[in-house]
Amino acid sequence: MSNPGLGGVGLDDNLDDRNTQEVSFKGGKLSLADDVSTFRPNDPKDETIMNVDIPSIRRSNSVCGRPQTNPLPDTIQDCFFAGKKGRMEGAVNDCKQKVLDENDGKVQGVWLLTEIDHWDNEKEKLVMLTEKMLLIIKYDFVVERVKDHKKIMLNSIDTVQFGLFEYPDKTLVHPRDGFGLKLSWGNGQQPSLVQMWNPWSTSVPWMIFTSHPLQHSARDTKTYQIESFKNAVTQAIKAASGNNDLNVNDDPIRFTIHVGLGSAVYNQSRIGFSRERGGISF
Template structure:
């Protein structure tokens, strides 16, 4: 009889042990009165200050990784459940330009961009400028929110921005920005202040800054012809969204590729104190009637305009 009781107790003990093992971890935590909240479950704050002109501490910084927006969108689309909707960011260029108007751009013609870039590399780059890393045709967005067509050359020492006449096929002007002078690089969506009346761009860009956290002087802000603006802002060229072929054929017009190579160049400079942020880029434009007209008519690009070309 005692043997049977012992066996019964052992069986019951084993049953209790099995039941305890199968209790969900969340239930065990809920039964404990003083269990602290798991930090991994906390949601990050959504009201991040998008100001980038002074390199504020509220920006998310990254010094060793580059997140391509296209890869992020693909990952989000794969991970999303059928009930979730993935917000696609469409470039603003899809509205004013189509496959027919984009052919009016002189840079859309075969061989024009390649010839111009090669000419600039030969004429403007010297051994003391460092190792050549890449070249692009991008859209520069000025302080006054005007879009300009620019050739951009990147070396291990500098970024060269070139104004080029794609009709006469000659270089008009250029500017060198040394990587040692940069203190902040911001990569993210182009946005306007909350009180701005300018429509949203839905476009990503990259901004190179060397103002060391100081605000832009008023004499520069109110002068549309000022050459002392302490930052450069680039976006992808309109041709990027209309060029046929894969990414390899579009890479010359792609801001993301330029930003990626720029970050690698910065990281290869041990003496550089430049901080790289992934955050919205604020364009200080509030009414923007002049810039809207300028950008709508693509005055910053060389193209055929009826009987004229400029």
């Protein structure tokens, strides 16, 4: 896969931190030894974003979702394979062996988040943050294997944007609730119309994440929350780039989708997540 800021793939076990200088982050921590993996909750001292639930915010010719998302019913949350006992631990160990490279640096934290692509489709992604790289992994929690991944060099990311999701005022799409995080590289380079109209394009110079639906579950909730990831990745980018020219802003993340029937069906069915579906799991 060829993409600005993407690195290679390798096999290595480089998570022993006995001889590596620790970098302090407020985000999620993952401690992995050579023979035992322990998945720990994120630091409860993490800063939180405004804890209010208000009606959709309207601006001129646009509308934003609410800051807070509503929890899914327990019967739906229980269908996510990532929330089943041992699945996250197994996924982290698998990715450590098959995706992590010794040149990526020491792992700083792991999150399970929702990626939102340029067609507004939601996809479950395991996100691993190292000293030098951001690894975005498509992991199948049903069959427990890596399906795809990409690497983005932290020092290539030039913009961190955090805010509500904003849609055109006349859109048929219901505005997405919750906060999003947009990481951009390429110094403001805009994709071509061909790239934007191609739903399978992997060369769009940004990635957008939001919290995973499991954020409302009782176990390790910060592992699934975008606020924890935002704090950690911002500090990691600054450390990797020497604080040079990183643009951090709190602005709404805008989508220009006016119809969006395809993404509405895709997201409502949660096709991008590893789930049980009427006795069939995919």
